[in-house]
Amino acid sequence: MCDRAPRMLSSLPQLSSDRVFLTDGGLETTIVFHSGIDLPAFAAFPLLADESGRATLRDYFERYLAVAREQATGFVLDTATWRSNPDWGAELGYDAAALDRVNRDAVAFARELRDGAGHSPAPIVVNGVVGPRGDGYVVDALMPAEEAQAYHSAQVGSFAAAGADMVSAITMTYAGEAIGIARAAAAAGIPAAISFTVETDGRLPSGQPLGEAIAEVDTATDASPAYYMINCAHPSHFAGVLETGGEWLDRIAGLRANASSMSHAELDEADELDEGDPAELGADYAALRPRLRNVSVLGGCCGTDERHVAAVGASWAA
16 A cells, blocks of 8 residues: 555556546636636536536536647546535435436536547546535534445446446545445445545644545545545645655545635635636645655646646646
8 A cells, every 4th residue: 555556456547557647627616717607506517407508518628638638648537526416416406316317417428528539638537526415625514434325325326337437536524424435436346536625734624634534544445445635725735744754645646736725714705716826836736746656646626727737737747
């Protein structure tokens, strides 16, 4: 678990070579603040319901695919499904059957984008995105791992049945929900990545240290996640935690940071998008590389767009 060799056992291409894989940035913040489209409940999946919405998503992802093509990287292509789970779906009028259709359609849409990209960038990995049951910034309710597995199994199963290459649990705020999703993915026979968010002190919103959360998930799942990521936090929030060292650092294979150095609470209250500086963000990523020798997936989160991801990819390769 503490060197590169165990990662070679995964069938995921981003873990079986030294090639960098880019991914996208802040989907929801881009659509709301750049495209001027309202997203009730901050949910992007309803855009799949009509051609106008699909055109918005297509344009969004094609800009990132172009960056990957220019930088000769692979690409992890996400589904627009961070909110398409039972609680958020019910808030938007989607029952279980409708969510199954949406999640399958989201995979089909991503596969269409992959087919349309041709031979470059390549490889392109279709990734079913699983979001938290609650808010992505705070811990509003703690589910035991068994409850979390039952809650997320339907969405994970839809992704597997529709032909996604993997699933990723994005913006996890505590270990129990991450364990449940990892177990759901293992039961469905699909690789999973677990991505935690952290506060400005480098700890999860639950208060647990990042390294302890990764170790807890690995212990509870026989290390079933293919890898871990950090997302929805600025590099300055977790750089100090990485300096402490530990075997858990080698389980991190992806970074998707925010453009802004503001806290989650500050971002939640903000009326304007803090886009930060793409070049500075790229330099911040590059500064983390000596501690994160197994990172191969690079993207962004809130406030980032293709400019940030391009700067990150270029800085990492320099």
